[in-house]
Amino acid sequence: MARAHAAALGAAATSAQADADAAGSLARSAATAKTGPSASVAPAKSPADVHRSQEDEVPYLILFMTYASYVGLIVIGYVRDLFGQLFKREEYGTEAGFAPLVNGKEDFYTRRMYQRIQDCWARPICSTPGAWIDVVMRRASRDRKTLCSTNARAHCLNLGSYNYLGYGEIPGGVNDVVYDAMHNFGIGVPAPALGACQSAAVTSLERTVAEFLGKEAAVVSGMGFATNAQLIPALVGPGCVILSDALNHSSIVVGARLSGARIRVFAHNDAHSLEAELREAIVEGQPHSGEPWNKILIIVEGVYSMEGEVCELAEIVAVKKKYGAYLYLDEAHSIGALGATGRGVTEYAGVNPADVDILMGTFTKSFGAVGGYIASDQCVIDRVRYTAAGCVNTYPMSPVCARHVEWVFHQLDDRDRSGIGGAKIKSLRDNSIYFRQRLEEMGLLIYGDYDSPVIPIMLFQPGKIAAFSRECLKRQVAVVVVGFPATPLILSRARICISAAHTREDLDMAIEVFDEVSELLQIKYRRKLGASASSSSSSRITDHSKVEACVRNERLAPPSRAEQVAARNDNHALVEAAGNESSSPAYQKAASMALSAPYQRRSTKANGAMEELDHHEIHGDKSPDCVGFEHRLCNGVCRSVSVSDTMTLRA
Amino acid sequence: MPLTFVLESATVQRWLSLGIHFHVIEALALVMTVYFLIQRSYKLQSKKRKSSSGQQQLQQRHTRGRGDAQTLSEQEKAALIASWRPAPLADAPRKAEMDLLEANRSAVLQLSSAAMPRCDVDNHKNVLNLAATNFANVLGDVRVEDACVRTMQQFGLGSCGPRGFYGTTTEHMRCEEVFAKWTGAPECISYSFGSSVPSSVIPAFCKRDDLVVCEEGCNFSIQNGVTLSRSIVKYFKAGDYDELEQIIQHVVARDKPRARMTQRRFVVVEAINSTYGTIARLDKLVEFRNKYKFRIMLDESYSLGALGASGRGLVEHFGLQRADVDITMADAGNALCSVGGFCCGEPTxxxxxxxxxxxxxxxxxxxxxxxxxxxxxxxxxxxxxKARTDKLRRNVQVFRKALCGEFFTAGAVKISDAWKVDGDVLSPLIFIRPAEETSCENAAALAQQQRRLLNIRDALLPRGVMVAVPHQAELYNGSLSIPGLRIAISAGHEAEDLEFAAAEVRAVLSLHESER
Incomplete structure (x- = not known):
């Protein structure tokens, strides 16, 4: 179902490109939404198109206001630069004979935009990065260029740290394992692993990682960023292709560039675009010679940290298997956070870990330490361990962190029989679903998937970035706001990270604050989009979430893993799961609903769009197909409706 | 007849009665209209086709591969796709790495204690550790461990986020402040991993069309940074400052007089070269800097805590000011025995x-x-x-004297027919290499040498000495540098241990002399 949605989105994006000039174009009819194997050669899109498709959802007025804000900021910035260059020569000039260290144009964004609202970032804390943090208050220095810490502290609810499982807390995080490791193995090992020695603590962690993930072997690096940046070049090189998701993290981009392989970008989380790019890469062959490529490596992330979206792993694995490419899955944000036992997106999507050639992840997020790993077959890990610059030339991770991470793995695996790990995973999932649900009810425009612990709230306008962050801080909620370098210019957002350590009261308090602040800032965009849109969710809804909603209404326990997987994969399987596990009536209801949904194929025209929508309102409840709908409404006019067709997809 | 009726109508009569010039113009306009219509319809169609099939569009963009990709039929494409077989994932991606895997296989020793001057490795207890770059013998100091425990009790273990998003703690800020003050720089930024510092700093300042002049044999992180920067790169031989001057003179000679300088120029050097152990001549670099107007990026990873009267690094060693160096980078993994990195310089x-x-x-x-x-x-x-660096210097002297005999004051010294010792006399990093040069391009031969050096290392272990065989740094042209044994001296070593170790190293080297 989600695939249908993605395809519809993709199709909408393409058609948006085709008639970009025709602003009056109202509907992109379902006829353009080609899905299924018949359309396996889907149009390939550049990253710009992907952003465009998201921007497309932004109502014109907001879009206009956002651009206007930036234009205003840029004009003011240029005027200030002009006066600065005239009157403050010593500050703007450089040493005679030298080119300026930072070109005025490159630096413009930092000086004239970021610096104005820099108090929203890099707020120092003086506590653990747990559910509640003590934020050090700062004030601007005299020249207003830097911020100085004051003695004031604000005790705030932490919705910013990647403390997914709550291992950043003091009780439950640091324990004797850590202190012992420090005394036995030292804080650091100032010698490269290869050609010298590797701490036994790190070796033992590598074994634990491999066992946990069901892979033959693993190798550990001292930094998550460096894991991607320094180890990818050991896998692919010139004569290879890297197919990279449009929204992949910077570390993957760096690693891909260092490898010397040919990089092709496919539309974000779109298996069709991936397939098209893959086919084309094979057909084209190496430049000049036309020889076939040595290896093709697909690189995707498990959870996209800025989008809160879960990777469409099952479909990507299908494409990968069909053509014999290799798959590299970056689970930085999903390991520990997704799946019933925290084994990441493979478990969540019901994909066999053996189908993913390389599993990569970091220890910063769920594990509350630092470092990263790569797990794969023994021969691949040997290749990485003995030849990758990042393994043989750098200093390994601190044995203290290694021991801590290993201990966390043992808890997740329930080797200590305490049940703490499992409880944390469950609590994280419950919290994520609950919070997302509440935010949506509030009318905020949010992105991402239901189970993801990352929830982006769209803000759009640069002024609101700072205002949202400051107003929340005033009300004792610490949030992360994200602007241009990390997101497209127009799509500024606040990014909420849910933790297992949050209690229901914490979340309710945050909801209250958000409600107040979003009224103040008028960012309840979804409510503004019109009443008819209110039934649809701005989050990507899957069958799964439908089931979730059903469960919540009936006030029943969340679904078991089998049900989850079933819900994601197939409605028929869902019925089986419901039957076999003799589960709650809510599931059986949901399952029967899923099956009873009629096969619907609608080709909608512009004029009929509203009626179609209304029609769907009435019957939509019964039809899981309605979740493939993606409608954008602006000023009461329906701009586009793409209907997807699930039956074709399943074929 | 309807036709006659039309012809006789007043309108048509009036039209027919218009002058011939009018009809000519009208006919021309009609032809033009038709022509434009055809043009437009053709273009519309092609535009539609383009956008509906992104594949074709893309093909047009990169029709550099199989030139006939466009002309392939669907069946041919399908056949191509079906016949494509990937190389195994574990295959070497680059030629230079082909033989390295086998050479390096099982080269990792297990360290079952802390990396102190004496440590337990594999089954060998209490081995003299000449592999760790614990120059100032800070590792395992009780003061450090106690402070760390206090921090962990207050801040937990990890930071759970980037510096921008509540990952900054007051400890990070204190650390940056202390480091800046110690090195004498106005401001400092700390990274979470040492080897990501140069590869982040260099691309942050060096952009396309800028110039970077690098010392050969610099660590892989600098090389990565240079690759990422897409700048123009030139290399000079390690320690050969005449060559550096020539390169810069050559560049400067082409400058237009009085024109505003737009190209940023950097010279990137390591204070102690991580492949050859040479100490950078900072006095010369600063002289060149002021003469030829380029900026200095100095990697002080191996010199902090090792050089200078009080261990403040290369700048103190030459009695210069920190401000003479534009950008200083350092890995906290060496003398500071932590994990992380620093970059310091002006606030900008x-x-x-x-x-x-x-x-x-x-x-x-x-x-x-x-x-x-x-x-x-x-x-x-x-x-x-002061006390620690003095001890380190004495230790370096003792070891070099024992290793090189009477030649210890010179730079590169041949200690036997087959082996030579690289590196500056004061450098706590000492490299032992085969005296006979092997071509850098011959990857197979280099891998074989690497294996041989690893055998020497393994032979030294039962004798109670651990040395390192660092992975070879890739040189600019994709070839590898000549492998060698790396010996790192610490202030924690005792003189008699070092004399003993030097004797053992000589003994094992002479055993492996004939094995070529």
């Missing part, structure tokens, strides 16, 4: 990195306790830096 240098340093901006922050470890190590060096 540091502040620019807070958004542009990829390894800073997009990576999780260093765990706070590792920042504390840096702070405490610096405190120790501030108090006892």
């Amino acid at each position: 240098v540091v502040r620019h990195q807070r958004l542009s340093g990829a390894g800073y901006c997009f990576s999780a922050a260093q765990p706070p306790f590792l920042a504390t470890a840096c702070v405490e190590a610096i405190h120790i060096l501030e108090q006892e830096g």
Whole structure:
């Protein structure tokens, strides 16, 4: 179902490109939404198109206001630069004979935009990065260029740290394992692993990682960023292709560039675009010679940290298997956070870990330490361990962190029989679903998937970035706001990270604050989009979430893993799961609903769009197909409706 | 007849009665209209086809591969796709790495204690550790460990986020402040991993069309940074400052007089070269800097805590000011025995990195306790830096004397027919290499040598000495540098141990002399 949605989105994006000039174009009819194997050669899109498709959802007025804000900021910035260059020569000039260290144009964004609202970032804390943090208050220095810490502290609810499982807390995080490791193995090992020695603590962690993930072997690096940046070049090189998701993290981009392989970008989380790019890469062959490529490596992330979206792993694995490419899955944000036992997106999507050639992840997020790993077959890990610059030339991770991470793995695996790990995973999932649900009810425009612990709230306008962050801080909620370098210019957002350590009261308090602040800032965009849109969710809804909603209404326990997987994969399987596990009536209801949904194929025209929508309102409840709908409404006019067709997809 | 009726109508009559010139113009207009219509319809169609099939569009963009990709039929394409077989994932991606895997296989020793001057490795207990770069013997100091425990009790273990997103703790800020003060720089930025510092700093400042002049044999992180920067890169031989001057003179000669300079120029050197152990001539570099107007990026990873009267690094060693160096980078993994890295310089240098340093901006922050470890190590060096560096210098002398005999004062010394010792007399990093040069391009031969050196290392272990065989740094042209044994001296070693170790190393080397 989600695939249908993605395809519809993709199709909408393409058609948006085709008639970009025709602003009056109202509907992109379902006829353009080609899905299924018949359309396996889907149009390939550049990253710009992907952003465009998201921007497309932004109502014109907001879009206009956002651009206007930036234009205003840029004009003011240029005027200030002009006066600065005239009157403050010593500050703007450089040493005679030298080119300026930072070109005025490159630096413009930092000086004239970021610096104005820099108090929203890099707020120092003086506590653990747990559910509640003590934020050090700062004030601007005299020249207003830097911020100085004051003695004031604000005790705030932490919705910013990647403390997914709550291992950043003091009780439950640091324990004797850590202190012992420090005394036995030292804080650091100032010698490269290869050609010298590797701490036994790190070796033992590598074994634990491999066992946990069901892979033959693993190798550990001292930094998550460096894991991607320094180890990818050991896998692919010139004569290879890297197919990279449009929204992949910077570390993957760096690693891909260092490898010397040919990089092709496919539309974000779109298996069709991936397939098209893959086919084309094979057909084209190496430049000049036309020889076939040595290896093709697909690189995707498990959870996209800025989008809160879960990777469409099952479909990507299908494409990968069909053509014999290799798959590299970056689970930085999903390991520990997704799946019933925290084994990441493979478990969540019901994909066999053996189908993913390389599993990569970091220890910063769920594990509350630092470092990263790569797990794969023994021969691949040997290749990485003995030849990758990042393994043989750098200093390994601190044995203290290694021991801590290993201990966390043992808890997740329930080797200590305490049940703490499992409880944390469950609590994280419950919290994520609950919070997302509440935010949506509030009318905020949010992105991402239901189970993801990352929830982006769209803000759009640069002024609101700072205002949202400051107003929340005033009300004792610490949030992360994200602007241009990390997101497209127009799509500024606040990014909420849910933790297992949050209690229901914490979340309710945050909801209250958000409600107040979003009224103040008028960012309840979804409510503004019109009443008819209110039934649809701005989050990507899957069958799964439908089931979730059903469960919540009936006030029943969340679904078991089998049900989850079933819900994601197939409605028929869902019925089986419901039957076999003799589960709650809510599931059986949901399952029967899923099956009873009629096969619907609608080709909608512009004029009929509203009626179609209304029609769907009435019957939509019964039809899981309605979740493939993606409608954008602006000023009461329906701009586009793409209907997807699930039956074709399943074929 | 309807036709006659039409012809006789007043309108048509009036039209027919118009002058011939009118009809000519009208006919022309009609032809033009038809022509434009055809043009437009053709273009519309092609545009539609383009956008509906992104594949064709893309093909047009990169029709560099199989030139006939466009003309292939669907069946041919399908056949191509079906016949494509990937190489195994574990295959070497680059030629130079082909034989390395086998050479390096099982080269990792298991360290079952802390990496102290004496440690337990594999089954060998209490081995003299000449592999760790614990120059100032800070590792395992009780003051450092106690401070770390206090930090962990207050801040937890990890930082759970990037520096920008609540990953900054007061410990990080204190660490940056202390480091800046210690090195004498106005401001400092800390990274969570040492080897990501140069590869983030260099691309943050060097852009396309800028110039970077690099020393050969610099560490892989600098090479990565240079690759990422897409600048124009030139290399000079390690320690050959005449060549450096020639390169710069050559560049400067082409400058237009009086024109405003737009090309940023950098010279990137390591204070102690990580492949050859040579100490950079900072006095010469600063002289060149002022003469030829380029900036200096100095990697002080191996010199902090090792060079200078009180261990403040190369700048102190030459009696210069920190301001003479534009950008200083350092790995906290060596003398400070923590994990992390630093970059310090003017406020503009540091502040620019807070958004542009990829390894800073997009990576999780260093765990706070590792920042504390840096702070405490610096405190120790501030108090006892002089005593510790004096001891280190004495140790280096003792070892070199024992290893090289009477030649110990010179730079590169041949200690036997087959082996030579590289590196500066004062450098705590000492490299032992085959005296006979092997071509850098011959990857197979180099891999074989690497294996041989690893055998020597393994032979030294039962004798109670551990040395390192560092992975070879890739040189600029994709070839590898000549492998060698690396010996790192610490202030924690005792003179008699070092004399013993030097004797053992000589003995094992002479055993392996004939094995060629």
